[in-house]
Amino acid sequence: MVIQSASADQWSWQGVSAGEEQAWSRFVQDPSSVSAEEAASAIAGMAGKIQVTPDVALSFALLSRHGGLDGSPIEAGVDMSAPTISSQGVATIKEALVGRTRAWDDDGVESLFLFDLLTTAQEQVASADLAPSAESGGREQGLESVLHTKESDSATSIQMARALFWSHHLKAPSKLKDFNNWCPELRIWGIVRTGYPGYLCFEGEATAVAQMVRRVKALQWHAIQLRVNETWTWHATSPGDGTKLSPLEQALLSCALARDHPDNTEAGKVRTGCQVLESLGELVQRLRECGLPHDEISDALGIRISTAQGSDS
Structure with a gap:
């Protein structure tokens, strides 16, 4: 759903090799084309990047090969980059993303995870007017x-x-x-x-x-x-x-x-x-x-x- 919601220049895989990126793409397009064992191997470390706006991007990684500092497995991780936005703006968006993840547990919400975070980021960017206006001229007309x-x-x-x-x-x-x-x-x-x-x-x-x-x-x-x-x-x-x-x-x-x-x-x-x-x-x-x-x-x-x-x- 994330890939389908993005244009060609907004989504990219971020594998360590072209072969890994191709394997991820093949698995996502047709999960039934690989066995369960192959799927577990194919999606280990799966990572990608979605450009929310020209100024805001979300990166994610799934089923990391390496556990956390305490040895526990990392099921998923999401990070945000916004180099051209003020620190206050970045903090506002991150707070909304963290708040959204807490709502999944507090409200018992079944989430689509990355797609849910993507739409939350889009909502924050739009409401905060952080993205450049798509309208030309900017003149209000009656x-x-x-x-x-x-x-x-x-x-x-x-x-x-x-x-x-x-x-x-x-x-x-x-x-x-x-x-x-x-x-x-x-x-x-x-x-x-x-x-x-x-x-x-x-x-x-x-x-x-x-x-x-x-x-x-x-x-x-x-x-x-x-x-x-x-x-x-x-x-x-x-x-x-x-x-x-x-x-x-x-x-x-x-x-x-x-x-x-x-x-x-x-x-x-x-x-x-x-x-x-x-x-x-x-x-x-x-x-x-x-x-x-x-x-x-x-x-x-x-x-x-x-x-x-x-x-x-």
């Missing part, structure tokens, strides 16, 4: 500048954007209600996947998407990451094409997420909305059908996606 602007209705070129989020989970009915309300309000195409983890995909006029990003980040999350934030300029077609749609409506229909969107069913009108999917396979297939670049889907979902149509790994 709804008047987002909704139905005269510039967008008459412009020959419009700035567009697409934002793809990963979240620890998406289950709360209140959040789904918000997205169902916000997408039509902001004139944004939305596709979300509920469950563990959750994924949120939004596309539309750039200032509207920026407003959606701010609203998403303002909600209560166990952990949330903006993994893709693409922008581009839409240019109007020839005025002699006879269309009755405004430039903004034409730009919205040109969006990848607009393709076969279930909310846009009324001929001659543009109706944006939020599509809710439950399985990861459905989401992968839907984003493929929308024509999103292969690398963008893989980066957003944090999993390897086969280039072959209809197959993913």
